[in-house]
Amino acid sequence: MDERVRRHAEILVEDCAQIQQGDMVQVSASKQADDLVVALYEKLGEVGARPSLNWSFGRAARAYALQMDEDDYVTKDHALAAMEETDAVIMVGGGSNAYETSDVPPEKSQAGSRAHGPVLEERLEKRWVITQHPTPAAAQKAEMSTEGYAQFVYDAINKDWDEQEAFQAQMVEILDPAEEVRIVSGDTTDVKMSVAGMDAANDCGDKNMPAGEVFTCPVPDSVNGEVLFDKPLIWQGNEITGASLEFEDGEVVDFAAEQNEPTLEGVLNTDEGSRRLGELGIGMNRDIDRFTYNMLFDEKMGDTVHMAVGGAIEECVPEGQPFNESATHVDMIVDMSEDSFIEVDGEVVQRDGTFIFEDGFEDA
Numbered sequence: 001m002d003e004r005v006r007r008h009a010e011i012l013v014e015d016c017a018q019i020q021q022g023d024m025v026q027v028s029a030s031k032q033a034d035d036l037v038v039a040l041y042e043k044l045g046e047v048g049a050r051p052s053l054n055w056s057f058g059r060a061a062r063a064y065a066l067q068m069d070e071d072d073y074v075t076k077d078h079a080l081a082a083m084e085e086t087d088a089v090i091m092v093g094g095g096s097n098a099y100e101t102s103d104v105p106p107e108k109s110q111a112g113s114r115a116h117g118p119v120l121e122e123r124l125e126k127r128w129v130i131t132q133h134p135t136p137a138a139a140q141k142a143e144m145s146t147e148g149y150a151q152f153v154y155d156a157i158n159k160d161w162d163e164q165e166a167f168q169a170q171m172v173e174i175l176d177p178a179e180e181v182r183i184v185s186g187d188t189t190d191v192k193m194s195v196a197g198m199d200a201a202n203d204c205g206d207k208n209m210p211a212g213e214v215f216t217c218p219v220p221d222s223v224n225g226e227v228l229f230d231k232p233l234i235w236q237g238n239e240i241t242g243a244s245l246e247f248e249d250g251e252v253v254d255f256a257a258e259q260n261e262p263t264l265e266g267v268l269n270t271d272e273g274s275r276r277l278g279e280l281g282i283g284m285n286r287d288i289d290r291f292t293y294n295m296l297f298d299e300k301m302g303d304t305v306h307m308a309v310g311g312a313i314e315e316c317v318p319e320g321q322p323f324n325e326s327a328t329h330v331d332m333i334v335d336m337s338e339d340s341f342i343e344v345d346g347e348v349v350q351r352d353g354t355f356i357f358e359d360g361f362e363d364a
Contacts, residue, residue: 058100106266212285273326303353
């Protein structure tokens with residue numbers, strides 16, 4: 001087996017999910033990621049954990065959704081019960097077709113998200129990590145060779161995370177005590193939000209692998225302005241491009257998309273909280289240097305920010321602060337590499353993708 005796969009599994013088990021002897025562990029993966037699943041089971045066996053395996057199968061999920069009546073979606077009690085008995089969850093992306101569910105009607109996807117909400121809420125209370133196994137399908141979408149894409153994935157994952165954590169801590173120091181953040185990109189994005197009283201988190205591998213962002217939660221009713229998300233995203237098998245949102249007092253009051261606008265509308269109509277922002281994230285992983293149509297990687301690029309409509313992140317919202325609740329959480333990316341800046345409490349802290357604590361900031 002490729003030693004890079006074994007190292008990937010080691011990082012997931014020991015560093016990210018911090019699996020201990022006797023832990024009940026759910027592993028979710030596609031058949032295309034079977035090498036990583038085998039490596040994970042080796043590591044879980046060494047630790048003495050007790051894993052269960054859920055194979056994700058896009059074709060079956062599509063067939064089910066197409067036959068389901070929208071009103072028949074309810075929470076799967078057995079899935080909820082299993083999650084309640086679980087200590088940690090490891091989720092591996094890497095299917096054969098990112099567009100497998102593209103012809104599932106949006107209203108069914110919304111119904112499915114709402115029904116899955118209690119399971120998601122329970123999972124978020126556990127130790128969990130999401131990762132990606134390099135597959136030919138993902139390489140093709142990224143317009144890379146299979147081996148070139150694999151090396152890209154492992155460069156972003158198998159790195160010195162202590163060094164990355166220290167680099168990102170400089171942004172946490174700026175964002176954590178902040179009152180207001182403004183994001184400007186060209187003449188298409190100018191949005192302000194309060195982050196007063198919210199905590200900033202340093203993502204260095206405990207939830208996402210690859211990691212590489214600093215994130216916080218906006219005060220739900222504070223977001224005002226317009227945002228053009230100029231990087232595409234794939235959501236439930238549909239590629240949304242050119243998504244734009246207009247916010248007033250925290251709520252999306254107008255929206256548009258160049259492609260698959262009905263999918264975007266479906267996201268926003270999931271529930272009451274899905275028209276508000278649940279996250280502001282700032283990408284900081286410099287080993288992710290190209291867009292690959294994979295949000296797990298793309299949102300970590302060092303010259304991007306991302307905002308998620310939907311549920312807030314619990315670790316960023318202290319007790320007593322307003323928490324945006326939703327059954328969905330959909331990240332969308334703004335390219336900050338040109339004619340852009342991040343302003344925190346009136347001070348520019350990133351200009352054209354370069355942070356204030358990096359060389360070249362004054363020249364950007």
